[in-house]
Amino acid sequence: MKSRVLGFVALLAVIAAAIFGLFVVPADLHQGDAQRVMYVHVGSAWLGELSFGLAALAGLGYLWRRDLRFDALAHSAVEVGVLFTAFAIWGGMMWGRPVWGVFWQWEDPRLATTALLLALGIGYLLLRRLSDDPTRRASRAAVVGLIAALDIPIIHFSVIWWRGLHQGPTFIDPAKSLKAAVPMLFVAALLFMLTAFTLTWAWLLIRRYQLARLETRIEEEVRLSRINAARAAATAPGGAVEEPAG
């Protein structure tokens, strides 16, 4: 019930934030209307990285406690994280072409490391399909999730460490975020979309976690029914009954 309320609030927030960003906030003086893509691009990028960070923490939790609920959380976070990372890349391309003149540039470290995060996320999801053993699968996935999370600080600091097309950090730098060079209406639109997307992300994560737990229970039920069927077949008349020793 609570997640339904969250879903409804998230839906309203995304609609309101999109209307605000598209129709209320004026176009940027230099970038024109293309700047409006920033609101969804930054929101997606933030949630992509948050998802992979959460997946790494959940993976650590699994390796420490061997509790499959941590694995379900990590799996859910990576799936949602792949989605938002792909959206961040798409949004960046839709902004980059009119502003930078190119959709993509492999030489840019922020772009390349974000693409690497997406590839690692897809690899994580593919790796999970290789094993039917839940514990082996969870251990392998936790390790890959931790490796993927190593890319998050590299993505963040890439614009400081190396030169590229992408601008430097804005929100993490207190000097810039407290004294923004853009009108506050632009900052409000960005914060509004960040909040709306974060609410949506929370709802998606809750629902995906519920699905992951259901899938685990189905796997257990199928395994139990197979074991019971094998036992019944072995003890049935004419079945493969083991001869008593002696």
Place this chain on the structure above:
Amino acid sequence: MTDVEFVIAGYGVILGGIAAYVALLLRRLRIAREALDRAAGSPPPDAPR
């Protein structure tokens, strides 16, 4: 393409993608609940009769 077309493409794919994922997720949840009910309530298909 004009700036507005890039904005439409950006918002369309991202918001449309979220909507599509929500629909897919709810469908997967419904199918999983039905599968769990079947798995828990009925004997396995290969059980001896």
